[in-house]
Amino acid sequence: MRKTTALLVALLLLGAPASRAQRPASSPTRSHVEFLASDRLEGREAGSPGERLAADYLTAQLARIGARPLPGRADMFMPFEFTAGSRDGGSTVTVTAGAAPARAFSAPRDVRALSFSDDTDLSGPVVFAGYGLVVPESQNVGYDSYAALDVKDKIVVVLRYFPEDADQKLRAVLARYSDLRYKAMAARQRGARALLVVTGPRSPNAGELVPMSFDTALAGSGIPAASVTGAVADALFAAGVGSQRDPTSQRSPDGPPSRTLRDVQQELDSGNPHVAGFDLPGITLALRTSVVRERHTGRNVLAYLPGSAPVATDRPWVVIGAHYDHLGHGDKGTSLASKEEAGGIHHGADDNASGAAAVLAVAETLARSTGPRRRHIAIAFWSAEEIGLIGSNAFVTNPPMPIDRLAAYLNFDMVGRMQDNRLIVQATGTSPIWARLLERANVAAGFDLAVQPDPYQPSDVASFNQAGVPSVMFFTGSHPDYHKPSDTADKINYDDLDRVASLAASLVGSVANLAEAPPFTKVDQPVSRGSMAGVRVTTGTIPDYATEVKGLLLSGVIGGGPAEQAGLMKGDVIVEIAGQTIANIYDYTYALELLRVNQPVTVVYTRGGQRRETQLTPGARR
Numbered sequence: 142m143r144k145t146t147a148l149l150v151a152l153l154l155l156g157a158p159a160s161r162a163q164r165p166a167s168s169p170t171r172s173h174v175e176f177l178a179s180d181r182l183e184g185r186e187a188g189s190p191g192e193r194l195a196a197d198y199l200t201a202q203l204a205r206i207g208a209r210p211l212p213g214r215a216d217m218f219m220p221f222e223f224t225a226g227s228r229d230g231g232s233t234v235t236v237t238a239g240a241a242p243a244r245a246f247s248a249p250r251d252v253r254a255l256s257f258s259d260d261t262d263l264s265g266p267v268v269f270a271g272y273g274l275v276v277p278e279s280q281n282v283g284y285d286s287y288a289a290l291d292v293k294d295k296i297v298v299v300l301r302y303f304p305e306d307a308d309q310k311l312r313a314v315l316a317r318y319s320d321l322r323y324k325a326m327a328a329r330q331r332g333a334r335a336l337l338v339v340t341g342p343r344s345p346n347a348g349e350l351v352p353m354s355f356d357t358a359l360a361g362s363g364i365p366a367a368s369v370t371g372a373v374a375d376a377l378f379a380a381g382v383g384s385q386r387d388p389t390s391q392r393s394p395d396g397p398p399s400r401t402l403r404d405v406q407q408e409l410d411s412g413n414p415h416v417a418g419f420d421l422p423g424i425t426l427a428l429r430t431s432v433v434r435e436r437h438t439g440r441n442v443l444a445y446l447p448g449s450a451p452v453a454t455d456r457p458w459v460v461i462g463a464h465y466d467h468l469g470h471g472d473k474g475t476s477l478a479s480k481e482e483a484g485g486i487h488h489g490a491d492d493n494a495s496g497a498a499a500v501l502a503v504a505e506t507l508a509r510s511t512g513p514r515r516r517h518i519a520i521a522f523w524s525a526e527e528i529g530l531i532g533s534n535a536f537v538t539n540p541p542m543p544i545d546r547l548a549a550y551l552n553f554d555m556v557g558r559m560q561d562n563r564l565i566v567q568a569t570g571t572s573p574i575w576a577r578l579l580e581r582a583n584v585a586a587g588f589d590l591a592v593q594p595d596p597y598q599p600s601d602v603a604s605f606n607q608a609g610v611p612s613v614m615f616f617t618g619s620h621p622d623y624h625k626p627s628d629t630a631d632k633i634n635y636d637d638l639d640r641v642a643s644l645a646a647s648l649v650g651s652v653a654n655l656a657e658a659p660p661f662t663k664v665d666q667p668v669s670r671g672s673m674a675g676v677r678v679t680t681g682t683i684p685d686y687a688t689e690v691k692g693l694l695l696s697g698v699i700g701g702g703p704a705e706q707a708g709l710m711k712g713d714v715i716v717e718i719a720g721q722t723i724a725n726i727y728d729y730t731y732a733l734e735l736l737r738v739n740q741p742v743t744v745v746y747t748r749g750g751q752r753r754e755t756q757l758t759p760g761a762r763r
């Protein structure tokens with residue numbers, strides 16, 4: 142604290158605004174970022190050797206600062222187990238049609254288990270259930286692929302995605318229920334023994350296998366499920382396909398197929414809910430599915446600075462934290478690397494070496510301050526954030542101290558690329574105290590604060606918000622290097638990163654000394670959220686999640702992607718796409734569900750206050 146005050150006094154004497162502060166002799170955050178984002182740590186993927194090196198570094202720094210292992214613990218590591226991905230373990234499909242010789246197909250060429258599949262070895266009759274979509278009655282749509290179908294004890298074959306030609310409104314609803322997990326659940330609930338997924342000839346990625354999606358589930362979802370290629374579909378439908386609407390179709394046992402899968406899909410694609418599925422008579426299918434789930438151990442790092450006597454009895458812990466893991470070489474999950482950069486080390490300097498460095502700097506400032514501190518400061522570095530907030534979830538699920546002893550959680554995620562003095566503070570809706578405390582702490586710091594109440598962000602704050610802990614998160618905005626190898630230490634704005642850490646140190650100090658712990662406010666979750674599950678296209682845009690503007694502000698575009706080809710660039714605000722008005726990121730996600738691959742749409746956007754228009758042609762999302 143003393144340091145901050147001294148700096149403030151110096152600034153007042155100089156009459157200089159804080160943002161133009163004289164550069165300190167050395168930045169307290171720079172060396173941390175440079176080490177964590179170095180090639181040696183290889184992108185700090187959870188469970189990897191690079192993650193371990195990073196954790197070792199963080200514990201060494203914590204020890205240097207004078208922080209201790211949490212009470213009752215011998216060291217600062219808190220390991221947790223997680224599934225780091227899955228691969229097919231040799232799935233096979235054998236199709237027997239009447240007296241014809243059986244046709245065998247296998248992974249990796251023609252069969253691939255879905256990541257959430259149960260392992261099985263079974264055989265049985267086959268039923269085709271169209272798109273396998275069931276829309277809950279509450280949606281008032283009346284679409285149920287199983288309405289006139291008995292699938293009990295049968296192997297169900299469904300098409301991936303949802304009807305291609307349905308009107309926009311229906312597509313929007315159906316898209317929500319087209320996630321393969323949801324389709325598998327619907328089949329399981331109706332007594333199906335297994336689910337096979339075919340990407341129809343009229344769909345994007347026609348005939349291709351479904352990629353093994355990154356899935357952190359520890360076990361299967363209660364039903365064997367696999368995708369098969371168009372070749373397998375051809376074998377299944379070779380005898381010709383009937384239709385329940387037309388059970389006496391003119392199909393003769395020897396004649397050519399009366400209708401192909403393409404014909405059937407075309408009929409289904411109208412979205413007419415009365416187009417039903419049908420049995421595949423005479424077909425027996427033997428299915429073997431095997432998913433190998435890779436178990437790994439990740440490590441959270443936790444330490445604390447003890448409060449000074451008398452320690453508050455009302456929620457005596459304040460937690461500061463940042464995730465320190467990143468994407469490794471980017472082969473799992475959410476890399477945005479271009480083709481040329483693919484497989485490179487994702488350095489994660491801003492995401493989130495910057496946050497880890499800020500936490501260390503805050504801890505160091507607090508450790509050196511001599512004033513009273515009525516609450517303990519827990520210092521946390523989470524792993525496996527990038528693959529689903531797993532580290533912070535492990536903490537709140539299995540907390541080392543009762544969770545109702547936590548007064549507040551302060552999170553730092555991407556705080557190293559500040560522009561124009563703008564600091565975004567999210568999740569402030571979780572307690573009424575944040576506005577006042579932030580305003581006070583900012584008097585010395587002088588940031589242009591952008592305060593956002595919503596705690597439902599994809600960050601570690603979500604874990605604490607869910608656990609009822611008042612939380613805030615610091616963020617300096619997205620940028621074109623986000624989740625790419627090019628997020629490197631040389632691009633970090635260290636002066637401003639240090640300023641963020643000193644504002645946060647002052648805020649943490651205030652929370653620690655509050656007579657009464659901050660009350661928690663539950664923020665209502667917005668209802669009309671789009672979900673990426675139904676999105677099948679990519680537009681190559683990088684949304685700026687931080688700025689509140691009407692429309693979708695782009696923080697960049699992906700090189701060579703559809704948006705770049707359409708002439709869009711950083712700073713543009715999309716206000717309309719394919720006739721849908723875009724007010725926010727949720728509208729945008731929703732609108733994406735309605736787009737179709739290779740079908741150009743009109744995008745209306747503003748640039749420099751001027752309204753413009755362009756044509757954008759979406760590409761296929763894998």
Ligand SMILES: [Zn+2]
Binds near residue numbers: 464492493526554555
């Ligand atoms: Zn992050």
Ligand SMILES: [Zn+2]
Binds near residue numbers: 492527624
């Ligand atoms: Zn990230």
